[in-house]
Amino acid sequence: MFKKILLLLTIITLIGCNAAKPVIVTKKAPLKPKSEVVRTIKKPARPSSNTVKTTVATPVKKDPSNRETEVIVSTSKTVVTNDVVVSYISKFKEIAMGNMKNYGIPASIILAQGILESGAGRGDLAMSANNHFGIKCHAGWTGESVKHDDDADQECFRKYDNPSESFKDHALFLTGRSRYSKLFEFSKGDYKAWAKGLRAAGYATDPKYPDKLISYIERYNLYQYDNQVLDVDYVSNEKQMVEELTIESRNTISQDLFSYVVQKGDTLYSISKKFDLKVDDLKQKNNLSENTLSIGQRLVVK
Secondary structure (H helix, E strand, O other): OHHHHHHHHHHHHHHHHHHHOOOOOOOOOOOOOOOOOOOOOOOOOOOOOOOOOOOOOOOOOOOOOOOOEEEEEOOOEEEEEHHHHHHHHHHHHHHHHHHHHHHOOOHHHHHHHHHHHHOOOOOHHHHHHOOOOOOEOOOOOOOOEEEEOOOOOOEEEEOOOOHHHHHHHHHHHHHOOHHHHHHHHOOOOOHHHHHHHHHHOOOOOOOOHHHHHHHHHHHOOOHHHHHHHHOOOOOOHHHHHHHHHHHHHHHHHHHHHHEEEOOOOOOHHHHHHHOOOOHHHHHHHOOOOOOOOOOOOEEEOO
């Protein structure tokens, strides 16, 4: 009995001790969510439909007066307007005609060479040395000179006090050298023969030299000055073209009145009936030995 009481007291004592101690509750701390690294890539902004693309254009040089310009290449490259060429012709035409009378060189050739060789008076040699014909020093030249790049670097070119001296020296240059003697066998009115003859005699190395001279002569009617010296009536290109067209029109009208163009289905018999002719007469008028005709063939019917 005593043992039971002792055991009971022991149990009560143990229970009381356990009740006096604080209760510790252990909780597992919640896991922190891993922080997600977000990389932001900035994309280039797309241009809106209202964006205007600016283009810088290279300005084009245009003559303010809207006149035609041309490049003249001789001893230098020169850009001139038609007005400059016309002014050059007006300034030197009297000298050219005077040289034609005195030396026998066509005025048209003199002016055309002057335009081409001097750039209508605007080229380097013309401006710096009054040299309008690109004449080099050559042996025996004792006058002033200038250096200028041409076929070779720094070649010697003649220098004059004024342009009229250059025109005179050009005439003396051609008349005083035997290689140009054949030129003076040509008619003074035959500028085409002179242009080709200058190239053949070695005045210029450019194979197109004759064509260039002829082009200037015909575009600017330079042959009118030849005609004045030769006392020949001058007919401009425009007037000549009108006259040629008039003659051509008259010929066409005459052909239409006195001829017939063979159509599909035509025979000598049907055509002769149409124009009240005998078949033999129709063949005789057209030198026909056979009865065969071709579409488009023109027959004389009157």
